[in-house]
Amino acid sequence: MxxxxxxxxxxxxxxxxxxxxxxxxxxxxxxxxxxxxxxxxxxxxxxxxxxxxxxxxxxxxxxxxxxxxxxxxxxxxxxxxxxxxxxxxxxxxxxxxxxxxxxxxxxxxxxxxxxxxxHRKMNVPGEDELANKGVSYCALCDGAFFKEKTVCIVGGSDSAAKEALLLTEHAKKVYIFARSTLHPEPINMDRVKKNDKIEVREGTKIKEIIGKDKVEKVILESGEEIEMDGVFIAIGxxxxxxxxxxxxxxxxxxxxxxxxxxxxxxxxxxxxxxxxxxxxxxxxxxxxxxxxxxxxxxxxxxxxxxxxxx
Ligand SMILES: Cc1cc2nc3c(=O)[nH]c(=O)nc-3n(C[C@H](O)[C@H](O)[C@H](O)COP(=O)(O)OP(=O)(O)OC[C@H]3O[C@@H](n4cnc5c(N)ncnc54)[C@H](O)[C@@H]3O)c2cc1C
The missing domain is CATH 3.50.50.60 (FAD/NAD(P)-binding domain)
Known part of the structure; x- marks a missing residue:
């Protein structure tokens, strides 16, 4: 040995x-x-x-x-x-x-x-079923599959903000759903604020991800439904x-x-x-x-x- x-x-x-x-x-x-x-x-x-x-x-x-x-x-x-x-x-x-x-x-x-x-999971219905069918934990790995699509990032950290910024290079619209607040490094907060493709929704949680063979929409805890092609999870x-x-x-x-x-x-x-x-x-x-x-x-x-x- x-x-x-x-x-x-x-x-x-x-x-x-x-x-x-x-x-x-x-x-x-x-x-x-x-x-x-x-x-x-x-x-x-x-x-x-x-x-x-x-x-x-x-x-x-x-x-x-x-x-x-x-x-x-x-x-x-x-x-x-x-x-x-x-x-x-x-x-x-x-x-x-x-x-x-x-x-x-x-x-x-x-x-x-x-x-x-x-990576930590959200543990909501649809997350496991649609993994690799629009649900991802890595924007760098999967972001390019979402050219001109609508996607969301779940999370409020600096990593979440960076992932959102990267996704704007591919997607036409990027939501950030932060359970409480979005709190990245100030330099990344400025970049998020200046980016027209990003919409930040604070105090927002996904209740369910819907789709048959791929992600089609998300249902928020408020009951609101939003059409979605990709869900990127960055919650720690x-x-x-x-x-x-x-x-x-x-x-x-x-x-x-x-x-x-x-x-x-x-x-x-x-x-x-x-x-x-x-x-x-x-x-x-x-x-x-x-x-x-x-x-x-x-x-x-x-x-x-x-x-x-x-
Ligand atoms: C989206 C994102 C953006 C980030 N941006 C930055 C940034 O800009 N700047 C910064 O400083 N940090 C950043 N971070 C944080 C940074 O990535 C981590 O702090 C750092 O990578 C942690 O390094 P580590 O070596 O502790 O663990 P890891 O990088 O997770 O490495 C763990 C290693 O252990 C191996 N391993 C685990 N279990 C076993 C086993 N049983 N047998 C053999 N091998 C095993 C894994 O394969 C891997 O090689 C970011 C993180 C994320 C998610």
Whole structure:
């Protein structure tokens, strides 16, 4: 069984940044990621990554992954299914971790969990039935299918506003339905206000999505019916913390992994970073910084402990 110093679960902004730092600290590192690049690959423009005035999400993600692998990090396009602490006989030493994937078992002295999130659903009738038939969670991926059509974005965040702006490049009309208020970054609020194709409806919820083979209309909670070709849902994300929970890592009430300023979890040798963690501000740069911090403290931990596997 191969042994790594630093095993990273997740190949998004956080995982790739941590991997890059770890390799420069001479830690033998491997990064597992089902979706190389992670969530940022689903946004068209990133304008707040320091040093890049404007870069596409996929380009930024791939630059980060390339940067890590160019320093020798192994990238595995595979799902991690289990992480458990090794059972050791000499309790004066420190137990490493056994990590399982679909095809393999690996030993890791330390682990960084940077598994990110999955999209939150609205859970209204029609959402599942019409998924990929007009219901989408990614404007960048599906927006071009809606040339000269009427679409809506559900959500009030900065991401929702950005998705709406992207959709105006294709659709003839874009509604934003925000349950309470629309509250993007001020720069994106200005862009929304200046865009004639966008109609913002605050305090609005969809009750049902109607359509036979594709989305035809939405019914709002007020009872109003609006003809619609596409429904894009941007109402947030749910942390992918199941692996961590099974290992015994402490989560908060939102199922986010609790970390301290060293990106340490409650289990020594296990670190977490990025959107799966409990930091309030979830951006590419903040997740990357947490992962870089994790790499540094993993390096210290490896130097200060005799880590064994049996
Ligand atoms: C529409 C939109 C626009 C955005 N715009 C911006 C922006 O302009 N600027 C900005 O800074 N942020 C933006 N964000 C937020 C940003 O995308 C996230 O904060 C960032 O991508 C989180 O990175 P991460 O590495 O924590 O997680 P993710 O990017 O979600 O990566 C998680 C990784 O873990 C992998 N994974 C999960 N479970 C497993 C497993 N069991 N085994 C193996 N691999 C696994 C996934 O495949 C993926 O590779 C935006 C988000 C959205 C949705």
């Amino acid at each position: 191969e042994t790594f110093d630093f095993l990273i679960v997740g190949a998004g902004c956080a995982g790739a940044s941590g991997a890059m730092y770890a390799s420069r600290l001479n830690l033998k590192s491997v990064m597992y990621g089902e979706m190389p690049g992670g969530l940022i690959t689903t946004t068209h423009l990133v304008e707040n990554w320091p040093g890049e005035k404007s870069i596409s999400g996929p380009d930024l993600a791939m630059q980060l992954v390339d940067h890590a692998t160019s320093f020798g990090v192994e990238m595995k396009n595979e799902k991690v299914t289990e992480i458990k602490q090794a059972e050791i006989s000499d309790q004066s030493k420190t137990a490493g971790f056994i990590v399982k994937t679909a095809s393999n078992e690996i030993k890791a002295k330390t682990v960084l969990i940077a598994t990110g999130t999955k 994300h749910i942390p992918l913390s199941g692996l961590a929970e099974k290992l015994g890592v402490e989560l908060n009430d939102h199922k986010e992994i609790k970390i301290n300023r060293h990106s340490e979890t409650n289990i020594p040798g296990v670190y977490a970073a990025g959107d799966v963690g409990d930091s309030e501000f979830k951006q590419a740069i903040t997740g990357s910084a947490e992962a870089v911090t994790a790499a540094y403290y993993a390096f210290e931990y490896i130097n200060n402990n005799e880590i064994v596997f049996e």
